[in-house]
Amino acid sequence: MIASWFVSDIVRNPATHRDEHEVRHIVQAIGSSSIAKAQEFVKDYIPKEGPHKPAVYASYEEVYNDPNVDIIYVATPHSLHMKNTLDAIKAGKHVLCEKPMAINAAETKKMVDAARAKGVFLMEGSVWTRFFPVAKELQKLIHNDKAIGTVRRAFLDFAQDRPFDTLPSDSRGRDPKLGAGVLLDMGMYTLTWASMVFHSNLKAKDAGQEHEQPKVVSRMSLNGGADEMSTVVLEYPKSHAQAICTSSYLSTTNHEFGLVEGTDGSIGIYGETTSKPGGLVLRVKGKEPQRMDFPVDGWGLFYEADAVAKNVRDGKTENESMPLDESMRVMRIIDEARQQNGLKYPQE
Template sequence: MSSQIPTLRWGIIATGLISSWFVQDLSLERADAKAHHIIQAIGSSSVEKGRAFAAKHIPGKSPTIYGSYDEVYSDRAVDIVYVGTPHAFHKQNCLDAIKQGKHVLCEKAFTLTAAEAREVLDAARKSGVFVMEALWTRFFPLVRTLRARVHDEKVIGDVRRVFCDFAMDMNLASLGPDSRLKNPALGAGTLLDIGIYSLTWGLLALDPRIGSQAETPKIVATQSLEDGIDVATSAILVYPNGSQGILTSHAGVKTPPAFCRIEGTQGTIVVEGWATSAPTAFVVQPPNGEAERYEFARVGRGFYWEADAVAVDIAAGKCENETMPWTETLRVMEMLDEIRRQGGARFPPGQDWESGVN
């Protein structure tokens, strides 16, 4: 491992599925790594659970295991905290880590609402720490290449319409009321869990800009609710130039591998992958002529690309990342608020919340 690349020592909060994928990816040997990642500490509800997690997902490593999150925040050997808890806990986890001077990479959705996101980012600004929403898909080389083909090279002309779906058969009927997928107080429902990816693809394909520079479209949305959570969400983004994004999520069916279609005045692009969050290829199809296929191999799942970007930014003294800046997190959270305002999902049911989109 080159000594010229930065080293970042991670404290992992929660030991669920997403955290297991993250630590596995950071432990891979990669010839093109932009940073050296150390799993320094793991915080769980018990030391025994934390030890089992480490033994299973990062065998041969020796992180410090804690039976609480607070001990991770206060560990001086930890540079940055990865927050892999359910959505409803993100705000407090982030605030607690920031209070101890830790940098933060927090899983999507960043918080439950835009108001909560502002609270976290205000705290980060005052403390001068790095904070980023972990929307890993944005950091895939495929996404960078796709945006260059669409927006810089205009290989399909002007984009007129985007369809994107993320659906998983979550078998909700088999889950108890306290499951993170069933409990509205935990931010349950398809929108924050998987619908955010459909929204992300729509935004990335329809606008070359992000954050404060991007256009915020009009939103028309509806949700199907069961026991207070959305089991299906559909949102249409309508831009002033007439282009539209039709973006959906569902908890009872499975999206096919071709999950996104981008339609332009001079052709179409279809994006494929084992999940909407993890693209592997896209195909450019002109009106006449042969299709051109772009495939992107990777080791592991691809969480290390966002982790590398974080390490490089922190080494450079930055507090936010240009691919996922704070203004983009806020813009997306405001859109999610507006979709829920129109669709009816509440966290928890009946609770008032701020919508940042008029």
């Protein structure tokens, strides 16, 4: 599903769609389990009137070895991310890998080490939310303008009403062998928002290490070897602050899915989903609330794709807004949360 959203976004003309004149995206090749599936994907998501038709392959290896391909977008189930990414890196390709980068920090480190050794670009995708203009504005209000004073609490939620018992037993969302569970699926976004709230500078080599690192407390509701509901509390004792990050397959998130509280006010974050934010409400004490809308035409994955294209063009191997050490840091938080709840995947 996410692959179709991504392709639907990047086939739009950047110049006419969003006044972006520095980059353009070409879907050079599609790899699937069969030629028929790849052709069906092209039929459904690549415009017929477009100037370029991608090559279709019945294996991922053929995509990796296509000399016309610059960067691989990995959108397979979580448990396959490491293998697919390592294979692409071995072939000398840059990689944008869907979130989560892998199922644990150990796998993520192998991917990061391989990319750095090969000198290719690697970034964890679908923390695409970081690249939305509304996310940039939130960080500006909190870290630069100090619009709500010192941040004390953040509440962040992502929930969709799709219980495990409504999903096929072998689905990506339910099957532990595929890295199932709500934390890796949707909780990643709540942790991403928490990172943007409490970690202002990710450009440093150690991704936010100049900031206090949180203590992690977690509770999960497990069902069939995966988490159907998850709560992760990030406690910052020195800063006297907390982030409460919740995710669930048993309810639906409110339109205002996030709230950041400070000493001088608060900021509400709202949108279609937690992964596709649409605006902010700035509530400063003693003043009328200020609503800021940031409409998005499409899914918003093009913001991420544009940033990655510029990085590759400029010879960079990491993105400053989402460096590899940040992927490692967040994955260690997830590992700690899973360990506290006894959630272990079969391949671990």
